[in-house]
Amino acid sequence: MKRSPPEEPQPPPEATPAASExxxxxxxxxxxDRRRLQVFAFDPLLSARIETLGVNQIVVSVPWDxxxxxxxxxxxxxxxxxxxxxxxxxxxxxxxxxxLLATDGLAPSEGNPGFHQQMVYAVAMTTIRNFELALGRKxxxxxxxxxxxxxxxxxxxxxxxxxxxxxxxxxANAYYSPAKRALxxxxxxxxxTAPGRNLPGGTVFTCLSHDIIAHETTHALLDGMHGRFxxxxxxxxxxxxxxxxxxxxxxxxxxxxxxxxxxxxRTRGDLASQNLxxxxxxxxxEAIGHYGALRDAIGRTDPETxxxxxxxxxxxAYRTTFEPHARGAILVAAVFDAFLxxxxxxxxxxxxxxxxxxxxxxxxxxxPDLVTRLAGEAxxxxxxxxxxxxxxxxxxxxxxxxxxxxxxxxVTADTELVRHDDRGYRxxxxxxxxxxxxxxxxxRSLAPxxxxxxxxxxxxxxxxxxxxxxxxxxxxxxxxxxxNLSAGRERMFHYARELRIEFHRWIxxxxxxxxxxxxxxxxxLALDDxxxxxxxxxxxxxxxxxVHAVYPxxxxxxxxxxxxxxxxxxxxxxxxxxxxxxxxxxxxxxxxGAIADFDFRGGSTLVFDxxxxxxxxxxxxxxxxxxxxxxxxxxLVNFGWVSLRxxxxxxxxDGEPFALLHRDD
Ligand SMILES: [Zn+2]
Numbered sequence: 001m002k003r004s005p006p007e008e009p010q011p012p013p014e015a016t017p018a019a020s021e022x023x024x025x026x027x028x029x030x031x032x033d034r035r036r037l038q039v040f041a042f043d044p045l046l047s048a049r050i051e052t053l054g055v056n057q058i059v060v061s062v063p064w065d066x067x068x069x070x071x072x073x074x075x076x077x078x079x080x081x082x083x084x085x086x087x088x089x090x091x092x093x094x095x096x097x098x099x100l101l102a103t104d105g106l107a108p109s110e111g112n113p114g115f116h117q118q119m120v121y122a123v124a125m126t127t128i129r130n131f132e133l134a135l136g137r138k139x140x141x142x143x144x145x146x147x148x149x150x151x152x153x154x155x156x157x158x159x160x161x162x163x164x165x166x167x168x169x170x171x172a173n174a175y176y177s178p179a180k181r182a183l184x185x186x187x188x189x190x191x192x193t194a195p196g197r198n199l200p201g202g203t204v205f206t207c208l209s210h211d212i213i214a215h216e217t218t219h220a221l222l223d224g225m226h227g228r229f230x231x232x233x234x235x236x237x238x239x240x241x242x243x244x245x246x247x248x249x250x251x252x253x254x255x256x257x258x259x260x261x262x263x264x265x266r267t268r269g270d271l272a273s274q275n276l277x278x279x280x281x282x283x284x285x286e287a288i289g290h291y292g293a294l295r296d297a298i299g300r301t302d303p304e305t306x307x308x309x310x311x312x313x314x315x316x317a318y319r320t321t322f323e324p325h326a327r328g329a330i331l332v333a334a335v336f337d338a339f340l341x342x343x344x345x346x347x348x349x350x351x352x353x354x355x356x357x358x359x360x361x362x363x364x365x366x367x368p369d370l371v372t373r374l375a376g377e378a379x380x381x382x383x384x385x386x387x388x389x390x391x392x393x394x395x396x397x398x399x400x401x402x403x404x405x406x407x408x409x410x411v412t413a414d415t416e417l418v419r420h421d422d423r424g425y426r427x428x429x430x431x432x433x434x435x436x437x438x439x440x441x442x443x444r445s446l447a448p449x450x451x452x453x454x455x456x457x458x459x460x461x462x463x464x465x466x467x468x469x470x471x472x473x474x475x476x477x478x479x480x481x482x483x484n485l486s487a488g489r490e491r492m493f494h495y496a497r498e499l500r501i502e503f504h505r506w507i508x509x510x511x512x513x514x515x516x517x518x519x520x521x522x523x524x525l526a527l528d529d530x531x532x533x534x535x536x537x538x539x540x541x542x543x544x545x546x547v548h549a550v551y552p553x554x555x556x557x558x559x560x561x562x563x564x565x566x567x568x569x570x571x572x573x574x575x576x577x578x579x580x581x582x583x584x585x586x587x588x589x590x591x592x593g594a595i596a597d598f599d600f601r602g603g604s605t606l607v608f609d610x611x612x613x614x615x616x617x618x619x620x621x622x623x624x625x626x627x628x629x630x631x632x633x634x635x636l637v638n639f640g641w642v643s644l645r646x647x648x649x650x651x652x653x654d655g656e657p658f659a660l661l662h663r664d665d
Pocket of ligand 1: 215219241242245
């Protein structure tokens with residue numbers, strides 16, 4: 001628990017100065033830290049329904065951005081309201097207008113483009129804030145890559161703002177564009193009325209759906225952290241992008257107590273059952289993508305009783321479902337299941353108190369205090385699971401993520417922050433994943449301890465063996481202790497780059513002075529001269545590798561204090577070929593000029609303890625693994641990703657991975 005510092009003794013109140021003394025007025029107000037903005041809580045489509053009427057408007061508070069200009073254009077986001085189909089630009093909203101400051105922004109309105117701009121800004125900022133709270137550091141967008149900039153060197157460029165176009169497309173679609181670093185929202189007529197210069201009624205705007213905005217912003221935030229999660233090396237990778245975006249949107253939705261209070265009051269007697277949250281989740285499934293996979297994975301309403309029942313998990317689905325949304329829905333359902341378990345355990349005592357231990361509520365309306373407490377518990381559970389899910393991103397492998405590995409990341413990240421799982425949150429998560437067959441195949445059991453990632457294995461035969469990472473004093477990990485978490489985002493970006501260069505030199509030194517084969521095995525790279533020739537060489541003829549990312553992650557130290565880990569991602573690229581014989585030839589150095597069918601990547605995420613400079617965890621995806629190479633190849637062949645690859649990552653302007661995935665079939 002963090003305690004607030006003791007209050008400073010206050011000076012006695014000042015005497016009122018005589019009128020003749022010209023004393024500058026004392027600043028009474030400090031800069032606000034939050035900006036309150038009204039948003040639609042639900043999809044406006046749903047607001048037409050009687051049950052959501054009256055709760056569709058909520059106020060969110062986002063961090064105060066002192067640089068905020070009309071648009072809104074701020075530190076993280078730039079809303080650009082150009083409508084190519086309608087051939088017009090809408091006037092940018094000025095959220096610093098004194099009237100809007102006094103009224104929590106514009107009132108929700110489907111017909112007011114200024115409100116649309118406010119809505120995308122408010123929800124995207126809420127999502128960013130949830131990431132920053134969970135990770136304890138500032139969010140960055142995907143940097144501009146050297147090939148995009150036409151540079152010969154490997155210098156990436158900082159991207160300050162994500163662009164948001166609330167009216168970019170005239171279609172039932174919305175997506176995050178990695179190439180444009182932008183969110184594009186579509187609108188489409190619900191009727192045949194053609195929209196003109198003014199926004200007409202009867203039009204559906206995807207930019208007015210909390211869930212869609214949160215989903216797309218999450219794609220952008222995830223891409224800013226894990227750029228390689230766009231590379232579909234196994235069926236889970238793109239499915240994870242979709243699932244994670246849904247998880248964040250869904251849990252963020254449930255973290256607004258105002259939304260739930262109304263529903264809980266309305267559905268009295270239904271508090272313990274999953275009915276209420278399940279129904280809300282079903283609405284979410286309907287709103288988010290207009291597809292049924294998510295809705296069905298979470299649960300369905302029994303046509304006879306009208307009761308909502310969570311779906312019976314089908315462990316076979318994971319082995320037979322490959323479309324990214326449908327596969328992702330299995331993961332979303334697992335997280336949602338864990339959320340329900342946690343919520344139920346948190347309200348068990350309240351229900352006992354409210355029912356005098358009988359479990360049967362007295363007739364009449366629920367006491368408003370009870371409603372408030374239940375809604376509060378649901379919101380807290382949602383916020384907790386959301387934070388858990390985001391923090392796990394720091395403990396994922398840098399490439400080729402599988403769902404089972406995400407479970408290990410969840411368990412490890414949560415253990416790092418909450419030592420004892422007294423409330424059983426980790427167990428709830430593991431159980432929900434297990435029931436859907438989402439677990440790693442290389443662990444002995446699904447006990448929380450066996451799911452923790454491992455560090456450098458102690459060698460019982462040689463306990464005094466020197467560390468493969470050399471003496472502590474020479475490690476750049478120690479210098480990274482100076483990481484200033486309150487520094488600006490751009491400084492953080494450049495500092496991380498400096499550290500990446502230092503780490504690269506350090507690994508090169510370790511390879512030169514130590515045993516390159518052993519070091520490579522440990523970190524999933526091929527560092528010695530025997531490395532396959534399908535891995536590029538540097539000017540000295542040694543296999544190239546990349547320090548892909550360096551960033552700090554929080555954990556709780558032995559005395560309860562918050563301390564930092566340092567996360568370092570090492571990756572290596574190897575030419576991949578669909579034909580195994582060709583692969584073997586290129587690996588041996590024959591056929592040197594052959595153009596690869598795909599990029600095969602390996603490496604590891606190292607989570608260093610800043611004190612000892614030793615890795616607490618090594619999360620490995622070996623570049624020399626024949627098994628991984630075979631799986632990657634099979635995945636490309638079986639699911640036609642080879643031809644899609646050109647669309648995804650080629651120079652083609654239409655290469656929008658998420659647009660493709662979001663298109664309705
Ligand atoms: Zn998506």
